[in-house]
Amino acid sequence: MASVELINVSKSYGNVQVLRDINLSLEQGEFVVFVGPSGCGKSTLLRMIAGLEDITGGELRIDGAPMNDVMPARRGIAMVFQSYALYPHMTVYENMSFGLEQAKLSTPEIEARVQAAAKMLQIEELLGRKPRQLSGGQRQRVAIGRAITRDPRVFLFDEPLSNLDAALRVDTRLEIAALGQRLPDTTMIYVTHDQVEAMTLADRIVVLNGGNVEQVGTPMELYSEPASQFVAGFIGSPRMNFLSGAVAEAHGAVTYGIRPEHIALSSDAGDWAGKVTLTERLGSDTFVHAEVEGIGAVNVRIEGRADVSAGQAVFLTPDAASVHLFDAAGRPVAGRPDA
Amino acid sequence: MKPPLWQTIGFYTLVGLIVLQAVFPFYYAILTSLEDGQALFEVNYLPKALNLANYQAMLTEGVFGKQILNSVFVATVVVILSLFLAVTAAYALSRIRFRGRGLLLLTVLSVSMFPQIAVLSGLFEVIRYFGLFNSLWSLVFSYMIFTLPFTVWVLTTFMRNLPVEIEEAAIMDGASSFTIIRRVFLPLMWPAMVTTGLLAFIHAWNEFLFALTFLSTDSQRTVPVAIALISGRSEFEIPWGNIMAASVIVTLPLVALVLVFQRKIVSGLTAGAVKG
Amino acid sequence: MAETAKKSRLSRSRTRSAWLFLAPMLVTLAVVAAWPLGRTIWFSFTDASLDLMSDARWVGFRNYLEYVEWGDGEGQYYGLLADARWWRSVWNTILFAVVSVSFETLFGLVIALVLNQQFRGRGLVRAAVLIPWAIPTIVSAKMWAWMLHDQFGIINDMLQGLGLISQPIAWTASPDTAMVAVLMVDIWKTTPFMALLILAGLQMVPQDIYEAAKLDGVPAWRVFRKITLPLIMPAVLVAVVFRTLDALRVFDIVYVLTPNTDATRTMSVYARENLFDYDQFAYGSAASTLLFLVIALITITFIMATRMDLEGKRS
Numbered sequence: 001m002a003s004v005e006l007i008n009v010s011k012s013y014g015n016v017q018v019l020r021d022i023n024l025s026l027e028q029g030e031f032v033v034f035v036g037p038s039g040c041g042k043s044t045l046l047r048m049i050a051g052l053e054d055i056t057g058g059e060l061r062i063d064g065a066p067m068n069d070v071m072p073a074r075r076g077i078a079m080v081f082q083s084y085a086l087y088p089h090m091t092v093y094e095n096m097s098f099g100l101e102q103a104k105l106s107t108p109e110i111e112a113r114v115q116a117a118a119k120m121l122q123i124e125e126l127l128g129r130k131p132r133q134l135s136g137g138q139r140q141r142v143a144i145g146r147a148i149t150r151d152p153r154v155f156l157f158d159e160p161l162s163n164l165d166a167a168l169r170v171d172t173r174l175e176i177a178a179l180g181q182r183l184p185d186t187t188m189i190y191v192t193h194d195q196v197e198a199m200t201l202a203d204r205i206v207v208l209n210g211g212n213v214e215q216v217g218t219p220m221e222l223y224s225e226p227a228s229q230f231v232a233g234f235i236g237s238p239r240m241n242f243l244s245g246a247v248a249e250a251h252g253a254v255t256y257g258i259r260p261e262h263i264a265l266s267s268d269a270g271d272w273a274g275k276v277t278l279t280e281r282l283g284s285d286t287f288v289h290a291e292v293e294g295i296g297a298v299n300v301r302i303e304g305r306a307d308v309s310a311g312q313a314v315f316l317t318p319d320a321a322s323v324h325l326f327d328a329a330g331r332p333v334a335g336r337p338d339a
Numbered sequence: 340m341k342p343p344l345w346q347t348i349g350f351y352t353l354v355g356l357i358v359l360q361a362v363f364p365f366y367y368a369i370l371t372s373l374e375d376g377q378a379l380f381e382v383n384y385l386p387k388a389l390n391l392a393n394y395q396a397m398l399t400e401g402v403f404g405k406q407i408l409n410s411v412f413v414a415t416v417v418v419i420l421s422l423f424l425a426v427t428a429a430y431a432l433s434r435i436r437f438r439g440r441g442l443l444l445l446t447v448l449s450v451s452m453f454p455q456i457a458v459l460s461g462l463f464e465v466i467r468y469f470g471l472f473n474s475l476w477s478l479v480f481s482y483m484i485f486t487l488p489f490t491v492w493v494l495t496t497f498m499r500n501l502p503v504e505i506e507e508a509a510i511m512d513g514a515s516s517f518t519i520i521r522r523v524f525l526p527l528m529w530p531a532m533v534t535t536g537l538l539a540f541i542h543a544w545n546e547f548l549f550a551l552t553f554l555s556t557d558s559q560r561t562v563p564v565a566i567a568l569i570s571g572r573s574e575f576e577i578p579w580g581n582i583m584a585a586s587v588i589v590t591l592p593l594v595a596l597v598l599v600f601q602r603k604i605v606s607g608l609t610a611g612a613v614k615g
Numbered sequence: 616m617a618e619t620a621k622k623s624r625l626s627r628s629r630t631r632s633a634w635l636f637l638a639p640m641l642v643t644l645a646v647v648a649a650w651p652l653g654r655t656i657w658f659s660f661t662d663a664s665l666d667l668m669s670d671a672r673w674v675g676f677r678n679y680l681e682y683v684e685w686g687d688g689e690g691q692y693y694g695l696l697a698d699a700r701w702w703r704s705v706w707n708t709i710l711f712a713v714v715s716v717s718f719e720t721l722f723g724l725v726i727a728l729v730l731n732q733q734f735r736g737r738g739l740v741r742a743a744v745l746i747p748w749a750i751p752t753i754v755s756a757k758m759w760a761w762m763l764h765d766q767f768g769i770i771n772d773m774l775q776g777l778g779l780i781s782q783p784i785a786w787t788a789s790p791d792t793a794m795v796a797v798l799m800v801d802i803w804k805t806t807p808f809m810a811l812l813i814l815a816g817l818q819m820v821p822q823d824i825y826e827a828a829k830l831d832g833v834p835a836w837r838v839f840r841k842i843t844l845p846l847i848m849p850a851v852l853v854a855v856v857f858r859t860l861d862a863l864r865v866f867d868i869v870y871v872l873t874p875n876t877d878a879t880r881t882m883s884v885y886a887r888e889n890l891f892d893y894d895q896f897a898y899g900s901a902a903s904t905l906l907f908l909v910i911a912l913i914t915i916t917f918i919m920a921t922r923m924d925l926e927g928k929r930s
């Protein structure tokens with residue numbers, strides 16, 4: 001039985017439809033990431049699962065039971081907010097116990113749960129502090145701790161890392177991944193617009209675009225078999241090159257897609273002749289931007305160093321097996337092109 | 340770059356004038372209140388006497404002490420009642436989306452614009468009907484007409500600015516609307532409550548028209564009416580010294596409060612921007 | 616509507632709490648505001664008197680306007696709208712509102728601009744400016760009545776000392792100066808409120824605008840006219856409207872400072888006199904009703920004109 005099930009779920013604000021006929025089925029214990037550009041409806045979808053937004057149409061089920069008309073606190077879910085949403089006037093302990101108190105648990109039971117969660121997140125020394133006496137990372141942990149004490153069936157995260165600085169973000173990401181493993185029976189739903197977070201955390205990714213589900217699949221499926229030009233462009237960094245014109249028409253397509261890492265660069269021979277316009281060196285990788293005659297701008301990713309500089313003539317060779325072809329509507333063109 | 344000297348002098352002259360006009364009348368009232376007998380009828384710019392006879396007269400003879408207590412009682416009860424009613428109402432108006440909310444806010448705002456005189460005859464009838472005429476409760480009751488819309492309006496503005504996610508976290512934690520107000524919002528609202536309460540207290544303390552109309556005996560009156568009605572047997576026997584002493588007594592606490600809570604009052608006034 | 620049918624339990628329970636939370640306030644406002652207002656309007660169409668309120672009889676518009684025939688083809692209009700004292704009080708009220716609000720705005724603007732500068736002792740000056748606002752209206756009226764006293768008043772003494780007048784002026788008693796006295800006290804008392812509201816508007820003007828203007832060498836007066844003034848205009852406007860509504864219902868200052876004179880009697884004072892002093896309860900109610908109508912009209916116009924942001928969506 002699926003843990004969370006969405007059947008033809010839709011959402012409108014007045015006359016504006018922001019989500020259309022969403023069908024999803026999440027297994028128990030799965031780590032699912034909703035990803036998509038800003039405004040595509042990720043948060044709205046998450047908040048509908050949480051019960052903070054009305055469901056305009058369709059049905060939501062958790063463990064088989066319909067949830068459309070169940071109060072948020074009774075859905076067996078917990079949510080970690082983007083701004084943490086800790087109660088500013090309560091200590092960490094009170095923040096974590098508030099929900100349990102509302103559920104009328106006994107004091108020893110509450111104490112035990114809070115201590116267990118605090119231990120798991122290593123925030124035992126912080127229990128007596130107020131939120132303003134905590135660092136950003138510590139607040140984030142308390143927010144997660146508050147969610148854990150509720151012992152939820154489903155864990156919801158709305159962009160939990162976006163208020164942290166870059167270094168802390170990586171650490172916390174790893175911790176959330178570890179949390180997913182420590183709670184193997186809890187379903188995790190995680191919203192982000194950052195595809196790196198999505199790729200690293202997810203068992204399965206749901207790509208949303210303009211209120212529709214574009215594709216659902218494992219990170220590798222999305223990477224190697226994107227179901228649309230949108231997904232192909234959204235997943236993977238740097239972005240896939242999209243070329244149009246003769247090179248695409250030669251394969252019976254409107255758009256010819258090739259990832260920067262699937263192009264070989266040579267100074268003396270290759271399929272496409274071009275000129276380097278710019279190189280970006282990251283140490284581990286080098287991004288070479290080239291202008292190819294008759295094709296246009298192409299970005300190439302080279303592992304390690306590449307000793308090319310702007311103005312230099314180069315030859316590029318796409319890996320034929322990794323080419324993606326799309327029609328005018330952005331749908332994949334059936335069949336891989338022959339080399 | 341330093342501004343030219345004449346500009347600096349001009350600026351500080353202006354500042355001096357502003358301070359002088361603001362402070363002088365109260366200063367002069369204090370000065371007068373300390374004079375007695377003949378000294379009263381000579382114009383002095385600097386303190387000449389330090390005579391507490393006027394204060395003694397006001398506080399020991401007659402019912403002025405009782406009248407101060409009346410004012411304190413009315414203003415305090417009015418503030419407590421209107422804050423109590425306003426907190427829940429403000430939560431509903433600022434945090435819950437429901438049909439008719441805009442209209443309700445409009446109603447609250449329009450009531451705060453009501454000229455008091457427009458309800459005077461109707462209120463007079465209601466108060467007589469409930470047997471509250473010449474009772475302090477008549478004022479507690481009637482002052483709601485201006486303190487309640489004012490407190491609701493200001494608290495609504497304040498509550499609107501509290502973060503939405505905190506409330507949603509509380510909802511996820513299973514807190515009812517009432518629990519959210521009591522356990523989550525109220526502790527965050529104390530500064531706003533103090534400010535609003537203080538402003539409502541000042542309004543109630545200063546009110547004149549209702550107090551003049553609904554109370555009829557000296558011992559029931561509140562201080563503004565009491566001061567307004569102090570008179571002598573003729574134009575030439577008005578006890579100005581006593582009047583000034585009474586004025587200083589009822590004003591000093593207010594001035595002190597206002598100076599202490601300066602910042603809060605300014606923010607409350609601007610948030611409300613409803614009533615002077 | 617299909618959509619309302621699908622409101623979740625949470626929405627429904629929140630809507631229910633909303634009405635529950637609002638009920639006490641709404642009941643209170645109904646009893647202290649709506650019902651009395653309705654009764655006032657009703658009384659204005661009856662022959663109610665102070666002692667006989669409950670069995671007042673409907674008399675139509677007689678309190679407002681009535682033409683009485685004398686039988687010989689001649690007649691006369693009676694009623695509020697034909698009462699010269701009423702029209703005098705209307706005029707007094709409007710004069711008071713216009714003049715006091717104009718001066719308060721002007722002085723308030725000057726004080727706000729001063730307080731918006733950085734200078735030593737600014738906190739003290741702001742505190743001092745607040746004092747007139749903190750003084751109860753009645754007390755200010757009495758304080759000024761003493762300062763304006765014709766024989767022993769310090770104002771006359773000052774003016775004579777400066778050689779501006781040769782004879783003491785009976786400020787509050789003389790019909791020529793009574794309104795000036797009332798205006799003076801009101802302007803003194805209420806300017807701080809205006810200054811605070813305008814100052815709040817001023818402080819929202821981003822500082823870098825001034826710095827940019829300074830770098831461009833724009834003269835101070837032009838900066839004020841072209842940048843500051845337009846930016847604080849909305850705040851000033853709101854303050855002016857609120858103050859105007861407040862000024863139109865003025866009662867205490869006039870009643871205490873200049874009792875019983877045609878020169879300053881305002882609509883509120885006129886109404887109360889009739890209600891409680893002359894035992895013309897119905898007639899006074901009619902005056903109250905008219906004042907209410909005037910203020911309601913201005914309020915509605917203002918709310919419509921600014922399409923006021925009641926739900927705080929834009930903030």
Ligand SMILES: Nc1ncnc2c1ncn2[C@@H]1O[C@H](COP(=O)(O)OP(=O)(O)OP(=O)(O)O)[C@@H](O)[C@H]1O
Pocket residue numbers: 013018036037038039040041042043044045193
């Ligand atoms: N209360 C509301 N009323 C009307 N429209 C809304 C409301 N809330 C959200 N929307 C609209 O719904 C759409 C989806 O919003 P949502 O917050 O779910 O986007 P998102 O994918 O989470 O974006 P982001 O990455 O920026 O957080 C947006 O176009 C937004 O403008």
Ligand SMILES: [Mg+2]
Pocket residue numbers: 042043044
């Ligand atoms: Mg979002």
